[in-house]
Amino acid sequence: MRTDAEHCSFVLLADFDIDRGAQLTYQFPQPLGTDEGLLANLMLPDGAERQPEDWTIFFLNQTPLNTIAPVLALDTPGVRTSRIEEDEDGNPELLYVLNLVRTKLDKTVRRGAIVKAMAICTRHSFIEIFKPVLLMALDDYFSDPSQDCLARLFDAVNSMDISHAPRLSRYEKLIMRTSERKDLFIEKYENLMRPRVPEQTQSRGNVHRNSDSIGSHSSFEEGIMMRAREDKGKGKENGTAKGPGSSTTSLQQPGQPSPSEGEFSLDGSAVWVESGVDQSPHLPSSMGNAHPGTGNHNTASSGRGRKSTDASSTSSIRARREDAATPAPNVAPPLLKDTHFFPAVIDYNDHQLPIRLPIYTFPEEVGDYSLIQLIQTFSSPSTSILGPQHPHLHTSGNQTHPVMVLFNALVTEKRIIFLGHHRPAGQVSSYVLSACALGSGCGIALRGFIRRAFPYANLTNREEWESIPGYIAGVTNPIFESSGSWDLLCDIETGRMVVSKDIHTNCPPSAIGVAPVQLVMRSGTLKAEGSVGSEDDFVRPSKELNPVQKAELLGKVETTDNLFMDDILSAISLHYGESHVRARFTEYASRFVRLAARYEEEVLGLDTAIGFPTAAYSEGLGGEPKLGSGLCFSDEAVGARELAANASRIEAWRRTQSYELWKHDFNKLRENSPIQGVDVSHQLWRLRHAKRMPDNEVELIMRTLAETVQAYDPVTELLSLLPPHHQGLLPLSFGLFHQQEAIRDLTVVILNEFRTYPVGVQFLQSLNHFQRYSYVRQAHALESRIHREQNTLMIPATYMARTPSNRSESSLTGS
Template identity: 30%
Template structure:
C-alpha cells in the first residue's frame, strides 16, 4: 500500500459532538400538577427570525449549540476507491507495433484478450503519420456491444476508457524505424497520471518485449492506494472544483484517516505477521493532504517510487488532463484580432453573424451537431485534448452524453462508421475532412484557430417555440438572424468578455470551468422558463406541490400592487418562485426570443433527456402537507425555497426593503442543515461575489432581518465548508457580522436576565416514550426540535388588576414586555396571572371576584400560563375575552401575523388539549360550581374551549384572491359593513342578530359550511345557533346559499351532562338576544372608530 507523504502527524479520531439535551432559558423547577409531562419539545417559529438554537442559558452555550446546528450526523465515510473493491485501477495492457508488410498488429494483450478484433485496436493505437514524430499519445473509448440499440440505457453501460502513450523510436539500422505503442485500459477518468509509468514501461518493453514486463506494470498500477479519497456528493464536488482553498473538506480526509486507524486497531484490516518485510508497507502513515483537490499517492514500479496526484473531484464528462483556457485562446484569439462572420444558422449563431466562436461551438454540441477538430500536422494528442476539452465545455459538469459519442482520434478508414453516429465529436489529423462538408456540421481548425459552419448543414425546422414568438410579434427573433451585429440579447458576448478578462488576469483553470458551469446552469434555467412560457410546463425543473407560482423573471411579486400590504415575517414565510430572473419582462422576452431556436434544437438531444433523468434522481421535492398532520410531520416538513431564484433576485432586481428582507428571512429559515447550506455555497462561488449579496443583509433597516442574516452567516461559519466562505466576505462585511453577533449575544443575555422568551416557539409536552422514539430523536439530531428533559420552569408572572387601563395594554409584535398592574383579591377569589409574551392572550383583564371559591380563578391562572396552551393561540378564546387581541385588531398587518401563528399551530395537538381543559374546567375541584351557577366568564371560557376547532378552521380560511387574505381579517376590518364578523360568534353560542346583513360572498359560504359540520354535535354551541343563522342567511343571500337541512345536535359526542349544561347556557343566551346583539355591535363599532 502506498504512503501519502507529509510532515504532519495524523490527528486523533474526531469526537462525536453530543447535542445539548436542555435548551431552556430558566432553571428548572417542579412542574404544575395539572400539566405534568416527562419531556418538552420546542420548535422555533414565526415572529423572530427562525433559529434552530432556541433560548440559550448563556452566550457560551449559544455558541456551543451553534457549532452543532449544521454538522452532518457522524457516520462512516465511504471511499471513492475502497481497498476491497473488485474493480482494478487498470484492467488491460496492450502493446501494438507497425509491421511494414502487415501494417498495425497487436503484439500482446495482458492479462487477456480485450477484443477479438485485434487489427481495429492496433489501428486505433497507431494513428496516421506516427513515423513523423518522436513521441505521441492519444486516447479512445471502448463501450460494451449493445447491438443495434441506440437508447438511453446505453448511457449507463460500463465504459472502458483507453489511454495510451506512444513512443516512436527510430534506429539507424537498415531495417528502418521501429514503431511500438503501449496502451492501458481503465475505467478511471484521471488517465493523465499514468503517463510517466507508460514511458518507463515502454522503454523496458523495448529492451525486453515479453509478457513479464507487462505483468510488472500491471501489478504496479493496481497496487496504487487511493482508498483514503472520500466519496463526495455532487454538490460537494462542485464546491471543491470552484475554489482554490487547499483545505476545503479537509475534515473528510481526517475522518478517513481516523476510520482507517480504527480499522487497523479492531482487526478489520489483516496485518502481516510480525517481522515480515512487508509489515511497514502494510501499515502506511496516512496524513492529511496538503491540498484537498488532489490525493498524493505513489506507484512503485520496478523498485522506483513514482509520486502521483489523483484529482479528488471530477465531473462525469471530465476525462483526462486538458485545458479550457487553451481551447478558448486557440479559437478566441483569432476572432478578437480579426473577426470573421459566420454563415447564419438559428441553432448556432444566437448573437448574429459575429457570435463568439466558443459560443458557436457550445451551441453546436448542445444541439447535437456533428463536430470535427482538425489538427493537420499536429500530434494526435493535441487533437484528443481539444475533443475532451470541448466535451467538458459543453457539459459544464451538469449535462451528460458528450463523451459517450466522442472520438478523441479517428481516421479516414473509419469514416463510414463515424457517419452512423448522430452528433459525434471527433478529432482528426487528415486534411481530407476539410474538403467534405457533408461529413460534418462544424469544423474547428486547430492550426488556424478558425471555426467554420458547413454549407451542407441541415436547416433548423420551424417549431412551436419559434413560431410562438413570431406570432406574438417578437420581431427581434428575425432581426437577430438578418443583422450582422445581432446585439447581445442572450448575454453571451458579455459572458465571453468576462471569461477573457479572467484569463488575462491569470485566473486558474478551476475558475474558468466554474464560469462555464454557471453558464450551462443559466442555459438550463432559461430553457425551463422557455418551456413554461411556450408549453405551459417544463421537465427541466422540479417543483414541489407547495410551489404554485410560475417562473417569474422580474417583479411579478411586487408588494406595492397588493391591495393589502403583507408584513415582513409573513412575506418571509411566503417567498416563492423558481427559475431564472430577468431585470424586466422586456429583457425576458428578448432573451427567450433570441434563444428560442437553440433551446428547441436542444430539446431533442441526448443531453436534454439525460439532464431530466439526473434532475429526477438528484432532486427530491418535500412531501405535501398531510390533512391531519401529526406533531412529528409538522416539525419535519420544510418549506421549499429555490435558492438560485432568491439569490438572483438579490443580485438582479431593485427590491423594496420588505421584499429583500423577506428573502433574507426565507434563506435563514431554509438554510438550516448541512445539505441546504451546501446548496447555498454552490451558488455563491468564491470566484464570483461569494457571500457578498447575503452579507448585504447585515445593513438592512429591519432589526429582525439583520439578526436573521447574522444567524445565517454564523451557521455558515460553523459549517465545515462555509467557514472558508465567511472568512473571505471582506472587511466591511466582517465588521457588520461582528456587530450583529454582539447585538444578538446582548439580546440573549438581556432576555436571560429578564426571564423573557426570545420570540415565539412551539412548546409541546409529550410523554417519555414519544420523545425517545426514533423519529423524534432524528428531528432533535437534525436541529429541527429541542428536547428538554428537565422539569418545566416556573413561568414569569404578571398581575393585572381592576384598574388596568385598556390603552396601556396595546399590543405590538416587536415588544416583549407590557404594562404591569396589581389586582385586589378578596378572600374568596384569586388574581388571574398570565405569562409574559408578545402575543395576545385570553383573560388579560380583571376577572373580578364573582366566583364561589378561589379554585376557579387559580385554574384559569394555571392553564393560561401553560406553554402548550399559549403556543396554540386559541382565537376562540381571544374573540370575547382578550383586551390585547382587541387592540391588535386595530392593525391589519398585526392581525394577519397573529392569524399566521394561530393557524400554524398543530390542530392534532391543540384540539385535544382544549377538549381536556374543557373537561377539567367543569370539575368540582376547579370551576364546576361556577359552571352550574352559569357564571358568565366560566361559560364563555367553556364555549371557547369547546369551539376551538370550528373557529380555528373558520378563522384560518383565506379568500380566493391573489393576495390570499384571511377571511376573518377582511371581515373585522370591513368598515362599510360591521355585520361581516357576526357569523363567527355563532360558534361561541351567540345568535346572529336579526338586523345583521353580512355580505354574501365565498368566505361566508365556506365559513358556514365548516360550521355545518360541527353543528350536528350536541356538545358544540353551534348546535343551538346554526339553524337560525342559516335560515337568516338563506333569506338574505338566496335559498341554498348555506345548508339549513342538517340535524343540529343530532350527534352526542359523549360529553354527557356537560352537553346538557351547555344547552342550558345557550338557552339562557336566547332569552336575552338584544343584549348580546348590542354587545357585538358595540365591539365592532369600537374597532371601526379606532381604525378611522
C-alpha cells in the same frame, strides 16, 4: 470516484510491422473480444512515425463495434474481474484508454525506426494520473519486449491504494472547484493525516498533543480552526460535537488567557475582528486566536499598515517556523499539500511514483483538458467562420463569436470534427475533450457528450463514429474535410471554422410554433427589476408596428453571448486561471438550461420539467406569502428579447438526447436536494440584483434559509451557490445591515450555522473587516438576548430548540 473497482482493466501493446501494418501484440490479462485491427490502428495513429512520442485517448463500450466482450470469465475469488458493468442509464460502462506511442530510430531495421504503443484501459476518467507509470512501462518494454512488462504494469496500477480518498458530494465538489484554498475539506483527510505518536514521546509528555490535526505547521497554517459548535450545557460533560470534521477539543486551553468580549472568539472558529488592540502571540498556532490586552505586540501588518487580524499572524508564523526547525515526532509528514488532490503512490519496479488524484471532477471531464487553450485558438484575429449562417448556430447573427458557434453546435448535437493536419494526435484529442467540457458545463450542467466523443478517429473506424448522431471527432487526416459528412469543422492549426454548405438540408431550422413577434410580446411572469422607467427605454413590439418596424426590431440581435465572451477573453488576458474559466462556463451552461425552462413556459405554454416553475414573490393575500422561483431578468423587455434570440437553439436542444438526460437529472437532483421546496438560485439572485425588494420578501428569504439550512448537507448546497468569484457570502451579509432587527437576527442565525462546520468557517473568513465586525457584534448580542428573551425572539423555533436554555453570556467569550 470509484474506490471499489480495479484501476486498470486491461493493458494493451501494439507494434507497427512494415509488411502487415499495425498489429495488436498483447492483451493482458485477457483478450478484450473486440476487433484487434481497430484497436491497433487507434493505438498507432496516422503520422506516428513523424513524432518521437505522442499520447492519444479513445474510449471503449461506446458503440456495438467497440464494446468489449472478454473471452474469459474471471469471477473466481481473489482474482480481479473485467466484466462489463452498466451505468445509471443502462449503457455499458465506458472504459477510458490512455495510449502512449513512441518512435525510436534504429538503422538495423528495415524502416529505420521502431514504433510501439502501450495503453491502459481504466474506469477512471482522470486518466492523466497514469502517464508517469506508462512512460516507465513502455521504456521497460523497449528494453525487454515481453508480456511480463504488461503484467508488472497491470499489478502496479491495481495495487494503488485510494481507499482513504475522500468521496465528496456534488455540492462539496462544486465548492472545491471554485476555491483556491489548499486546505479546503481537510477534515476529510483525517485518516490519512492522523499522526502516529511514538510510545517514548507519549511517556515524556511532549508538548505536541495527539489530536485530529496534523500539528502546528500542517495544512492548518492558514489559520482555519476545525471546530464545531458544542453544546455549552453538555459539552464539558461528554465533549461531543456535531458535524463532519468537528473537534472535541475544548475552547480554552490550559494556561491560556481567556478571550475577552472585544475579541469574541466565536467558539474558536477563527472569525476575526479588528479591535485596534495589539494581538498576543502566546496562543498556540493550532488555535490561532489572538487575545488583546496581554502586553504582547504583533508586528505583522497588512498592505495598508493595519494590524493583521486573520489567522496568518506573527504568532502563527513564528510557531510554524520554530516547529519546522525542530519537527515534533508526532507530526505526520507533509504529504498533503493541496486537498484538491488525494496523494497516492504507484510502486512500479521499486520506484515509488507519487500520484495526485483530483477528487473534484465529474464524469464528463476526461483527462487534463484546457478550456483556455480551446478559447484562445478560436478567438485569435485570424479566426474566421466560413459557410452559411444557421439559426441553431448563429444566435447573434454574423456577430456570433466562434466559441459560441461551437457551444451551440455541441448542445444541438451537430456533427463536429476537429482537424489537426500534421499535428500530434494527442493535441487533437485534447481539443475534443475540451469541447465536451465546454458543452456540458464541465459535466455539471449537462451530460452525454463523452458518449458521442471520439478524441482520436481515423479511416479505419470511420464507419463506426460517423454512425453516431452528433459525433465529436478529432482527426489528423485532411481527407475528412472534403468528405462533407460533418456540420461544423474546426481547424486547430489555423483557428478557422467551417459550417457545412448542406447545413440547412441536414439540420432544418426549428419550427418554433409561435411567431417571433408574439414570442417577444408575451408578457413575462416576473416583474421587471430595472429602475423606474427602464422598460420605456426599450421599444416593444405591438400590433401597431408596421412590418418594416418589426423587422428592424427583430434584427437587433441580443448580444449577451458576445458580452460573455468579451468578459472571458478579458479574464484570460488578466491571467485568471483555468478553474475560473471553467466556473464561468459552468454558470453559462446552467443558465442556458434555466433559460430553456423559462422558454417552455413563456413561449410553449408548458409546465416545464427541466427547471423550477417561474413565479414571482407573492404577499399571500389571505394566506401565507410565497417565494418566487425560476430564472430572473433585470428587465422584462430584455428577457423577452433574450428568449427570442435563443428560441432556435433551445428548440433544437429540446430534440436531443442531452435534453432527455437533463430532464432525468433535474428531477433526481430536485428529489434528493438537501434544501427542499426552495429555488435557492432565484433567492440569491434577488438578494444580489433586485432594486425594489419588499422587506417582507427579504425576511421570508432569510427565514426560509434559516429554517432549512440546519445541517451539513444543506449548508454545502447553499455555499456551493456562493462562489468566491461572486463575492462569496456578500448577498447574505446584506442582511446584517438591514433596518429590521428580525432580518438581522435571521442573518446571524444562518451565519452561525455556517460557523458550525470548517467549510463554513472558511467562507466566514472571506468577509471583509466591516462585515466580520458587524457579524461578531450582532452574534454576541443575539446570544445574550436568547438568554434573556427566549420566548419573544423572531427566530426559528428549531434554532431555539438546539440552543441550551442555560447558555450564558460568558459562554460566548469562553471566559
